[in-house]
Amino acid sequence: MATLDEPTRRDIEAFVYLEARLADESRYDEWEALVTDDMHYWVPFGPGDYEPGTRVSYINDNRARLGTRIRQLATGVHHAQDPPSSMRRVVSNIEILSAEGDEFEVGSNFVLYEHAVQATGHLRLWAGRATHRLRRTSDGLRMAAKKVELVNSTSPLPNLPFII
């Protein structure tokens, strides 16, 4: 666990909350502005303790594929998010796991309620742990990696076409 000065800690927590809210509200242009050019977005199958690509993951996006994901969401004809899910997530247990130079590894837990309005109208519950790698840049904090380990990732999951 890294000990940080209070303003830095507040900046990091504010970033994690902002990232969550932009994702909740499907504000993908603004969300994408938060990521670095080497962003890696990963939703592993089971614990994220393997090298991505050596076995299949739900999501294993480099920056280019993440761009495709966001462009697809922006087409207006991505049925899986047409209309977009109504979502709210609660982020808690934020811990600064490490701080090295300009980079911070941040762990948090989340619970996300999704109203899947596209077909079933079901209220879907997603829960897990997010690990952010944040980097301080001249534009402020940016996200270089986000790993999302879902508590139930080894069971079949419903559609996950939004940013979790």
Added chain:
Amino acid sequence: MALTVQSSPASNDYQHLVQEDRIHGSLYTDPAVFADEMQRIYTDGWVFVGHESEVPEVGDWVSRRLGTEPVLMVRNRDGAISVVANRCAHRGTTLCPQNDGNHRNFRCAYHGWTYDLDGTLLGVPGPKGFHKDTADLGLDRPGQVDDYRGFVFANRSGAAGPLSDHLGAGGTDLIDRTSNMSPTGSVRLSAGWIGQHIDSNWKMWPESDNDGYHLNLTHASMARAVPDTYYDEIVMTGEDASASVTRAYDGGHVELDFRRSYTTELAWLGTTREKVADYCEALEGSYGPEKAKTIMWDGPPHALVFPNLFLAEMNIARIEPVSPGVTVHHHTPLLVEGTDESVNRRLVLQSEAAMGPASFFLTDDAVIAERMHRAFEGAAVGDDGWVDLSRGLEREQSADGQRWSDITDETTNRGFWHHYRDVMAGVVGDRHNRV
């Protein structure tokens, strides 16, 4: 409006519910139909279970379903593969609640009954209290288990005839073409399975997975986000412009055949020879230059082996019925052997883009299936609630145990449903309605 319920055909009159150019929507939603399917298709017929490469070592097992029946596919001590019920023969406790593992034997957590890997009962605590011969108390086993090129199938009833009859020429060719993508002729399913939960009937997946008509619209977002995908070249081109064809084979196996549309070698892999040189050389070394060239141009099939095996190009998918309104669509990348791992890394990345609940394609199919299922909830047999499957009926051609037509025609849907009708109505073997 069909309000004359007493004169309507019965909900299990499959000859009426599946017609030449339409089927009734209650086939998706009626619980009585689902119960019939679990018997006639998933108990009386052959069902895909898994691939032998998933259980390479003695004691390796994976958890599967034959219809809704929980089973384990296990590598035995003698190297053969068993399929046994994942249910203690004593009081029915699930033996292995996980997805996969390796055990020396299977021991029930409830009273400690212990089974060998092939399901034979090895021992019970307190044996003096039993007067039965414990040799009769092994795990339930399907009546038939067989494989073709490592693809393991099981039939619970034991009365389905040989697997080769179930596969027929069409299914055999499809599995051959899939297996031949590997330079050794043996594929490897070792990258893990991901399951997609869909709130729709299972039959929407043999249909959707092999529907050439929906690609332009259902997947329009992908075409716009990545305009240069090979799907764009081969199927987004519109009626009459594509050289691809739909095919239906005897036995309900169906294919979207993209082979004629590929304009470059390795188009199906989205790459060129230079990027996967080791793989191409391995294919040529194994098969010779001519056959290797065919494999590199044609790529893997995109096809259903009836009822639940989707050969999804360089993925394998299992369609698992859970209830009338719930299906799990499982997939794993199809990995190849006898070459360096770089091509397999590429295949894992390609799989993550195409398949699963966070992919660029299956997410849209899932929502369409869920909308379709909801539209037929409560559908009763009558004049309303029919599904039209007439597209291309007048222009499709047939010969040698198969039908084919334009890629956008519903030849695949009809092929699936007409075989389904034969199985459900008990007329398989009656060849009058074979192609």
